[in-house]
Amino acid sequence: MMADVATYVLTALGLVFFVAGTVGLLRFPDTFSRLHALTKADNLGLGFIALGVAFQADTWAQLAMLALIWALALLAAGTVAQLVARAALAQVQVDE
């Protein structure tokens, strides 16, 4: 019962971050602030959702997999954000 409540609260919190990140992606003016909205919010959003789902896990192995998924997504998102930002910076310098 308590676990279910924790899942509801944490996944709802995660969804709030996803919505905020999406709104930022759509509304912010340039690539860099969009990336900021996307990576910060999505990493936290996915973290909260993983944490929420973790309360439903039966075994420690499932918990470890959830943590691994979050860590890998964090790593990939961080790397891609860096690469996109560098490409966008090169574009800005070409334009100027």
Place this chain on the structure above:
Amino acid sequence: MSLTVFALTGAALVGLGVYGLLALPHLLRRIMCFNLIGSGLFLFFGAAGARGAAVDAIPQALIITGIVVALSASALAVGLVVALARRTGHAALPDEDRAP
């Protein structure tokens, strides 16, 4: 009911892909449309295979085979498009209507 939704989505994807394959000039877009047709058919087939009591494993295995073959065909097609662009400077086929 959900199966019907997925099957009709698959049918619509095939229609969309056929339209794009015929109407779009850029060859990379045509490769994407070819993939839309393929994946739409897979979805239709997969939904049909899920109608029984249990999800049928045979369509699933054939669809996995199909996804891999679609990638092989796409890679060959992309290779041909790049070779064509290297030769002619265009990534689209010449327009028959305007050709002399």
Place this chain on the structure above:
Amino acid sequence: MSLALDLALCALILGVALATVAGGGVFRAVIFFITYGLFLAIGWARLGAFDVALAEAAIGAGLTGVLLLAAHARLRRMQAGDAPPPAGLNLPAALAGAGMALALGWAWFALPVPATPDIASALPRSGVGNPVTAVLLNFRAWDTLLESIVLLAALLGVWILARDGDWNAPLGPRYHALSGGVLVNFGRFLPPIGLCFGVYLVWAGADYIGGAFQGGTVLAAVGLVALMANVVRPPRVSYALLRAAVVIGPAVFLLAGLLAAGFGAGFLTLPPALAKSVILVIEAALTISIAVTLALLVIGPPDDAGRSS
């Protein structure tokens, strides 16, 4: 509730597919196509086809996406430009597309529901616990054998497109990565994890979700990341180990089939007592070939001009 979810998901899939076909700019279309593949993977998970969901996400969205993005970048460097999508609707094409969709829709309601083949009772004889793996590598091994040969044929087709002068050059175009930059570090950090994950997918595929194709794709992706980060150098066509890796899968598969025929069981008919070990051997060889072939298909033929430009 779940019907509402499926309706929303299908609307998303169709919307993203429409954006792929009708959206402006080829780059935008490629991005929408990758998104489409990921939504479709969720759809497969909703249908309970988790093996297909993994394959669609890894191959349909991932590898095809990398292939298309790389091709778009190459074409842009060659100034082969974006042909703008034609203004207005192409009526004959629209009629053809609508006709096709309607015919399939009609077929859905008109076709009878066939009896589902009883795989569950045959599963113990297959040697593995995942019915999809059992079909792929035992019950319908023919399809999978021929498919591994299709992969090989596609790779030869791609290699044939190399210009004569480039034949001995390293495979693929040149990739740019800032030394010490994030991509290089990612290319060093990811392969050990990806290697473990790919091998795990193949191993787990015998009884749970996964298999040679999904695991091989993860391994191919690891190779691509390492290549693009310039952590490993691309091989040449003449590299003997590379050629061996490309043919070992179909070769071992054929050999197993012929051995089964030689012992009187019939071509590709695995005796139940040995099935598990034979399938593991075939899958291991197949994974190597699939991983190497998929990665080579995505990077393309040797291209020396692509290196200098």
